Amino acid sequence: xxxxxxxxxxxxxxxxxxxxxxxxxxxxxxxxxxxxxxxxxxxxxxxxxxxxxxxxxxxxxxxxxxxxxxxxxxxxxxxxxxxxxxxxxxxxxxxxxxxxxxxxxxxxxxxxxxxxxxxxxxxxxxxxxxxxxxxxxxxxxxxxxxxxxxxxxxxxxxxxxxxxxxxxxxxxxxxxxxxxxxxxxxxxxxxxxxxxxxxxxxxxxxxxxxxxxxxxxxxxxxxxxxxxxxxxxxxxxxxxxxxxxxxxxxxxxxxxxxxxxxxxxxxxxxxxxxxxxxxxxxxxxxxxxxxxxxxxxxxxxxxxxxxxx
Amino acid sequence: xxxxxxxxxxxxxxxxxxxxxxxxxxxxxxxxxxxxxxxxxxxxxxxxxxxxxxxxxxxxxxxxxxxxxxxxxxxxxxxxxxxxxxxxxxxxxxxxxxxxxxxxxxxxxxxxxxxxxxxxxxxxxxxxxxxxxxxxxxxxxxxxxxxxxxxxxxxxxxxxxxxxxxxxxxxxxxxxxxxxxxxxxxxxxxxxxxxxxxxxxxxxxxxxxxxxxxxxxxxxxxxxxxxxxxxxxxxxxxxxxxxxxxxxxxxxxxxxxxxxxxxxxxxxxxxxxxxxxxxxxxxxxxxxxxxxxxxxxxxxxxxxxxxxx
Amino acid sequence: xxxxxxxxxxxxxxxxxxxxxxxxxxxxxxxxxxxxxxxxxxxxxxxxxxxxxxxxxxxxxxxxxxxxxxxxxxxxxxxxxxxxxxxxxxxxxxxxxxxxxxxxxxxxxxxxxxxxxxxxxxxxxxxxxxxxxxxxxxxxxxxxxxxxxxxxxxxxxxxxxxxxxxxxxxxxxxxxxxxxxxxxxxxxxxxxxxxxxxxxxxxxxxxxxxxxxxxxxxxxxxxxxxxxxxxxxxxxxxxxxxxxxxxxxxxxxxxxxxxxxxxxxxxxxxxxxxxxxxxxxxxxxxxxxxxxxxxxxxxxxxxxxxxxx
Numbered sequence: 031x032x033x034x035x036x037x038x039x040x041x042x043x044x045x046x047x048x049x050x051x052x053x054x055x056x057x058x059x060x061x062x063x064x065x066x067x068x069x070x071x072x073x074x075x076x077x078x079x080x081x082x083x084x085x086x087x088x089x090x091x092x093x094x095x096x097x098x099x100x101x102x103x104x105x106x107x108x109x110x111x112x113x114x115x116x117x118x119x120x121x122x123x124x125x126x127x128x129x130x131x132x133x134x135x136x137x138x139x140x141x142x143x144x145x146x147x148x149x150x151x152x153x154x155x156x157x158x159x160x161x162x163x164x165x166x167x168x169x170x171x172x173x174x175x176x177x178x179x180x181x182x183x184x185x186x187x188x189x190x191x192x193x194x195x196x197x198x199x200x201x202x203x204x205x206x207x208x209x210x211x212x213x214x215x216x217x218x219x220x221x222x223x224x225x226x227x228x229x230x231x232x233x234x235x236x237x238x239x240x241x242x243x244x245x246x247x248x249x250x251x252x253x254x255x256x257x258x259x260x261x262x263x264x265x266x267x268x269x270x271x272x273x274x275x276x277x278x279x280x281x282x283x284x285x286x287x288x289x290x291x292x293x294x295x296x297x298x299x300x301x302x303x304x305x306x307x308x309x310x311x312x313x314x315x316x317x318x319x320x321x322x323x324x325x326x327x328x329x330x331x332x333x334x335x336x337x338x339x
Numbered sequence: 340x341x342x343x344x345x346x347x348x349x350x351x352x353x354x355x356x357x358x359x360x361x362x363x364x365x366x367x368x369x370x371x372x373x374x375x376x377x378x379x380x381x382x383x384x385x386x387x388x389x390x391x392x393x394x395x396x397x398x399x400x401x402x403x404x405x406x407x408x409x410x411x412x413x414x415x416x417x418x419x420x421x422x423x424x425x426x427x428x429x430x431x432x433x434x435x436x437x438x439x440x441x442x443x444x445x446x447x448x449x450x451x452x453x454x455x456x457x458x459x460x461x462x463x464x465x466x467x468x469x470x471x472x473x474x475x476x477x478x479x480x481x482x483x484x485x486x487x488x489x490x491x492x493x494x495x496x497x498x499x500x501x502x503x504x505x506x507x508x509x510x511x512x513x514x515x516x517x518x519x520x521x522x523x524x525x526x527x528x529x530x531x532x533x534x535x536x537x538x539x540x541x542x543x544x545x546x547x548x549x550x551x552x553x554x555x556x557x558x559x560x561x562x563x564x565x566x567x568x569x570x571x572x573x574x575x576x577x578x579x580x581x582x583x584x585x586x587x588x589x590x591x592x593x594x595x596x597x598x599x600x601x602x603x604x605x606x607x608x609x610x611x612x613x614x615x616x617x618x619x620x621x622x623x624x625x626x627x628x629x630x631x632x633x634x635x636x637x638x639x640x641x642x643x644x645x646x647x648x
Numbered sequence: 649x650x651x652x653x654x655x656x657x658x659x660x661x662x663x664x665x666x667x668x669x670x671x672x673x674x675x676x677x678x679x680x681x682x683x684x685x686x687x688x689x690x691x692x693x694x695x696x697x698x699x700x701x702x703x704x705x706x707x708x709x710x711x712x713x714x715x716x717x718x719x720x721x722x723x724x725x726x727x728x729x730x731x732x733x734x735x736x737x738x739x740x741x742x743x744x745x746x747x748x749x750x751x752x753x754x755x756x757x758x759x760x761x762x763x764x765x766x767x768x769x770x771x772x773x774x775x776x777x778x779x780x781x782x783x784x785x786x787x788x789x790x791x792x793x794x795x796x797x798x799x800x801x802x803x804x805x806x807x808x809x810x811x812x813x814x815x816x817x818x819x820x821x822x823x824x825x826x827x828x829x830x831x832x833x834x835x836x837x838x839x840x841x842x843x844x845x846x847x848x849x850x851x852x853x854x855x856x857x858x859x860x861x862x863x864x865x866x867x868x869x870x871x872x873x874x875x876x877x878x879x880x881x882x883x884x885x886x887x888x889x890x891x892x893x894x895x896x897x898x899x900x901x902x903x904x905x906x907x908x909x910x911x912x913x914x915x916x917x918x919x920x921x922x923x924x925x926x927x928x929x930x931x932x933x934x935x936x937x938x939x940x941x942x943x944x945x946x947x948x949x950x951x952x953x954x955x956x957x
Contacts, residue, residue, distance in 0.1 A: 059699060061692065068377075068686075069404035070548065071420035074370065075616075077399055078424035081368060085397060085425065088703060090695055095687035098551060099626055111689035114806065115696035116703065127626055128603055184601055185616035188423065239688065242716060292802055294746055307693075307803035317717055317745055377686075378713035379857065380729035383679065384925070386708055387733035390677060394706060394734065407860060408935055436935055437912055493910055494925035497732065 056145070056199035057118035063092035063107060064124040064187060065099065072185070076122070076192035079176055083193065084200035092121070099127040101152045102219055102329075106237050108146065109156035110308055117143040122195035123153050124187035135169040135190055137198065137208045138216060145205070147195040149186070154216035163214045169194055170209030221330055224249040226257055231311075235275075235332040239312070243319030245275075245326050247334050249311045254289075258338060267291050270339045271303060273313065275324070278331040283324045286339060287313065303336070311336070365454070365508035366427035367393075372401035372416060373433040373496060374408065381494070385431070385501035388485055392502065393509035401430070408436040410461040411528055411638075415546050417455065418465035419617055426452040431504035432462050433496035444478040444499055446507065446517045447525060454514070456504040458495070463525035472523045478503055479518030530639055533558040535566055540620075544584075544641040548621070552628030554584075554635050556643050558620045563598075567647060576600050579648045580612060582622065584633070587640040592633045595648060596622065612645070620645070674763070674817035675736035676702075681710035681725060682742040682805060683717065690803070694740070694810035697794055701811065702818035710739070717745040719770045720837055720947075724855050726764065727774035728926055735761040740813035741771050742805035753787040753808055755816065755826045756834060763823070765813040767804070772834035781832045787812055788827030839948055842867040844875055849929075853893075853950040857930070861937030863893075863944050865952050867929045872907075876956060885909050888957045889921060891931065893942070896949040901942045904957060905931065921954070929954070 060080050066072040077089045092111055096104045104125035112121065126133075126149045138146040138154050141162030146154055147169070171190055174197065179189035197203045224233035224247070233249035254266070263269055266289050275283040288295070290302040293316045301320065306312040314320050321327070369389050375381040386398045401420055405413045413434035421430065435442075435458045447455040447463050450471030455463055456478070480499055483506065488498035506512045533542035533556070542558035563575070572578055575598050584592040597604070599611040602625045610629065615621040622629050630636070678698050684690040695707045710729055714722045722743035730739065744751075744767045756764040756772050759780035764772060765787075789808055792815065797807035815821045842851035842865070851867035872884070881887055884907050893901040906913070908920040911934045919938065924930040932938050939945070 057703060059703060061696075069402055070546075071401060071416045072616075074399070074401040074420050075423040078370075078420060078428070081397065081399070082423070082425040085366060085368060088699065089399070090692070090699070090707070092689060092692045093687055107689045111692050111696060114693040114700070116700040119696070184613060188616065237688075304802060307690075307806065377709075378711055379855075380710060380725045381925075383708070383710040383729050384732040387679075387729060387737070390706065390708070391732070391734040394675060394677060398708070493922060497925065 053199065053201040056120055056201055057116055058086065058199055059088045059090060059115065059119045060192075060195050060199045061090045061092050061115060061119060061121045062094070062124075062192070063096065063104060063121065064094045065096040065104070066094050066124070066187070068094050072187070075185075075188045076124075079188055079192045080196035080199075083196035083202060087196060087200055089196075092123075096125050099125065101125050101127070102155075102221075103237065104153050105155045105157070105219065108153065109160055110237075112140075112144050112157055112161060113142070115144065118145070118199075120145040120147060120195045120199040122187075122191045123148040124191055125149075125153060126151065126186065133217075134212075135171065135186065136212065136216070137167050137169060137194070137205070139164045139166075139205055145195070145198060147191045147198070150217050152217050152219040155218045155221075158216045158218070163216070165205070166212045166214055166216060167205065167208040168210050168212050174203070174208065221248075222333065224253060226253055229257070229337060231257055231334075231336040233311075233334055234330065235326065235328045235334060237328045238321050238326075239306075239314075242314065243321040243323075244306070244312050244314040245320050245334075246306055246308070246312045246328075247310055249334070249336070251305045251309050251311065254311060254336070261338065267295070272337045272339055273303065274335045274337075275326060276333050277327075282326060293317070362508065362510040365429055365510055366425055367395065367508055368397045368399060368424065368428045369501075369504050369508045370399045370401050370424060370428060370430045371403070371433075371501070372405065372413060372430065373403045374405040374413070375403050375433070375496070377403050381496070384494075384497045385433075388497055388501045389505035389508075392505035392511060396505060396509055398505075401432075405434050408434065410434050410436070411464075411530075412546065413462050414464045414466070414528065417462065418469055419546075421449075421453050421466055421470060422451070424453065427454070427508075429454040429456060429504045429508040431496075431500045432457040433500055434458075434462060435460065435495065442526075443521075444480065444495065445521065445525070446476050446478060446503070446514070448473045448475075448514055454504075454507060456500050456507070459526050461526050461528040464527045464530075467525045467527070472525070474514070475521045475523055475525060476514065476517040477519055477521050483512070483517065530557075531642065533562060535562055538566070538646060540566055540643075540645040542620075542643055543639065544635065544637045544643060546637045547630045547635075548615075548623075551623065552630040552632075553615070553621050553623040554629050554643075555615055555617070555621045555637075556619055558643070558645070560614045560618050560620065563620060563645070570647065576604070581646045581648055582612065583644045583646075584635060585642050586636075591635060602626070671817065671819040674738055674819050675734055676704065676817055677706045677708060677733065677737045678810075678813050678817045679708045679710050679733060679737060679739045680712070680742075680810070681714065681722060681739065682712045683714040683722070684712050684742070684805070686712050690805070693803075693806045694742075697806055697810045698814035698817075701814035701820060705814060705818055707814075710741075714743050717743065719743050719745070720773075720839075721855065722771050723773045723775070723837065726771065727778055728855075730758075730762050730775055730779060731760070733762070736763070736817075738763040738765060738813045738817040740805075740809045741766040742809055743767075743771060744769065744804065751835075752830070753789065753804065754830065754834070755785050755787060755812070755823070757782045757784075757823055763813075763816060765809050765816070768835050770835050770837040773836045773839075776834045776836070781834070783823070784830045784832055784834060785823065785826040786828050786830050792821070792826065839866075840951065842871060844871055847875070847955060849875055849952075849954040851929075851952055852948065853944065853946045853952060855946045856939045856944075857924075857932075860932065861939040861941075862924070862930050862932040863938050863952075864924055864926070864930045864946075865928055867952070867954070869923045869927050869929065872929060872954070879956065885913070890955045890957055891921065892953045892955075893944055894951050895945075900944060911935070 134150045136150045174194040176189045176193045222234040443459045445459045483503040485498045485502045531543040752768045754768040792812040794807045794811040840852040
């Protein structure tokens with residue numbers, strides 16, 4: 031064997047050797063979400079458990095400011111962000127009012143190859159629908175549980191979910207080793223769908239943009255395009271719409287609002303209809319708070335209707 | 340030397356070479372805690388200094404929401420989380436009302452091989468007791484201080500603690516190079532210990548769970564087992580206890596509360612006694628706020644008594 | 649070729665090979681700042697986009713608690729922290745009330761070799777002055793924009809700034825590939841400069857320390873040294889000064905305050921003048937809130953005068 035050949039063999043062998051430092055099934059990224067806040071040690075304990083599994087993991091956060099026990103908002107945040115993280119990212123979501131009860135602990139693998147480690151309590155409603163269910167497995171807590179944590183029954187986020195998510199992301203276990211396969215379905219929370227009804231768009235208000243008080247609807251821009259197609263507008267921008275909002279059937283707001291490319295399209299303090307970062311219709315005041323001015327909140331009982339003028 | 344032998348020698352040599360990328364004494368993880376909040380640049384400056392020491396470090400946080408100057412809560416958070424981080428993790432804790440005064444800047448190495456970089460002002464009270472003191476060293480600020488920061492006397496967290504903690508975690512210095520060895524003791528804050536007194540458990544309320552308003556005691560589950568051993572219960576779960584709480588001798592609460600495996604054991608809004616994630620007894624309302632309902636806070640003057648019914 | 653020579657060649661070749669894992673122009677660190685808060689998915693989406701560019705990046709934060717639309721405070725925070733991050737760090741700052749309007753999206757390279765990715769709306773006022781402008785380039789959004797995000801006009805922070813900043817830090821693009829070079833200037837917000845006027849120091853209050861209520865001036869310690877040089881004090885510490893504060897010409901405070909090495913120099917609740925972590929003069933109460941006690945805020949219309957007694 032010549033020196034050159036030896037060299038090539040060695041380089042190849044070492045390449046393989048050091049490539050193994052990279053991760054097999056996961057991509058090495060774990061993203062945490064919870065309703066714990068950042069003021070105590072709970073989030074740091076989850077991060078510590080994850081880096082204890084493998085200190086080469088990237089440990090990141092979605093948010094820990096989900097309102098306590100608000101499974102719907104947890105579902106919403108996961109749905110809003112998942113597509114902006116690379117494939118094979120492992121999300122660990124712990125909004126778990128039923129900790130210790132009989133709700134299942136699961137890992138959802140979506141068709142987009144994202145993983146979601148969470149109690150199956152509705153948290154997966156929206157990602158399952160948007161990204162598609164590839165497979166659901168129940169976490170086998172006999173195997174996938176932080177060693178020494180057996181006496182604690184109230185912090186599954188740390189002892190089971192963080193530990194299992196980190197092991198999956200670090201390829202310490204395969205997806206199959208999470209536990210037994212379940213039927214390809216998740217517990218879903220009902221919510222009002224966006225739709226065209228005659229000459230109107232109808233939808234819900236799943237969330238507010240908390241930093242600015244913008245009102246986010248679940249009506250995709252594509253529905254507005256369908257509705258207005260026959261009108262042959264040169265451009266939708268600056269067109270006016272009658273927007274009505276109601277809560278549980280009770281009238282809250284009716285206002286004529288123009289559709290704008292961005293906030294700068296209207297004067298300071300004026301309302302606009304725009305396309306948010308999720309490609310859905312939203313309402314805002316330029317440099318002011320739409321939701322607080324008009325007393326609008328988010329949730330299943332809220333309904334919005336949009337009619338071209 | 341055969342090609343195979345050459346190969347083996349080289350693989351070994353390179354393994355050693357690249358293993359050096361890993362860190363010698365520290366494990367490459369620095370965890371920050373402070374009372375700075377996250378709204379200004381202080382925490383980011385500490386992270387920047389750490390990554391300026393070695394950009395391969397993992398820079399993590401415990402919390403930065405310790406109430407201003409609340410050394411006790413800083414001590415509590417460190418104690419609650421340290422064991423969930425791998426050995427050789429370096430904690431940097433900056434709750435430092437006496438910055439610039441004569442309090443010592445130290446690094447505690449515990450018997451569990453965790454490091455704590457902090458002013459010795461009581462912050463180490465609980466980790467020193469739980470994890471055991473292996474060695475205490477005083478930071479030699481002539482050597483272990485960010486270059487160019489000599490004129491600033493008010494941000495030791497960045498200039499001394501972050502810098503020293505990062506250098507220790509990155510193995511830029513050994514523990515010995517921190518500075519001179521001190522007596523193996525730390526400044527300790529007095530607090531009421533948990534104990535059995537005749538037929539009662541007595542203890543304190545070191546902390547509230549801020550996200551949910553649960554009241555955490557310092558009474559370990561093991562004391563409850565000792566107390567109730569003679570009763571030969573089939574199971575402790577659902578057993579009832581008379582719980583009384585007082586502040587500085589003044590009566591605050593007396594309530595009969597059942598011991599439950601988890602929150603789901605009682606109806607919404609009802610109280611329960613349970614084992615928290617630190618294996619201590621705690622009080623909660625299922626999906627509501629125990630502390631605010633009964634006006635209970637945490638601190639040295641609070642006392643809790645638990646009597647089997 | 650001897651085995652030793654083969655060994656040396658291979659080690660050198662592999663060293664080069666694995667060194668390439670490091671980054672060319674950027675240093676692999678991206679630091680995010682915004683007015684988004686941490687309660688929704690916006691910050692996590694930016695982090696996800698960055699790690700989608702290259703999962704070996706270090707993704708860090710300055711703060712996301714800039715008050716909504718407060719460009720001045722964004723400028724201030726960048727200026728206060730940049731020097732504590734290593735050269736080649738890429739800062740991505742998104743305080744962008746004019747998103748969608750005609751403000752330019754730029755990358756500033758400073759003479760200190762830091763990069764700032766941001767709308768050119770005043771955010772760069774202070775870092776451009778302190779660190780010096782090496783080169784300014786406009787972001788070519790046709791090339792430097794997250795694939796698939798073209799329909800969204802309201803989240804440039806994620807789609808353009810995070811993506812471009814991450815590509816720069818990961819050396820996926822060179823600085824030249826950001827886009828066309830601009831004149832070496834940035835949009836600057838006017839503010840009152842610190843100066844000596846006869847026997848007085850005059851300056852502004854650019855910011856409060858939000859955690860403690862300390863009042864930070866823009867008067868550097870060096871100006872105090874110049875002013876007091878002729879007095880031949882043995883030490884400045886404990887010297888007394890008449891401090892007056894006014895807002896838009898209206899008197900707010902006049903108080904005799906001593907200059908102290910640190911907070912511990914005065915009794916609890918007493919005021920002091922000290923050098924803050926930016927080497928500027930600042931006002932505080934030892935363990936209490938100066939700004940709220942005396943109703944002082946930050947901003948261009950605030951003026952402070954300091955006269956030796």
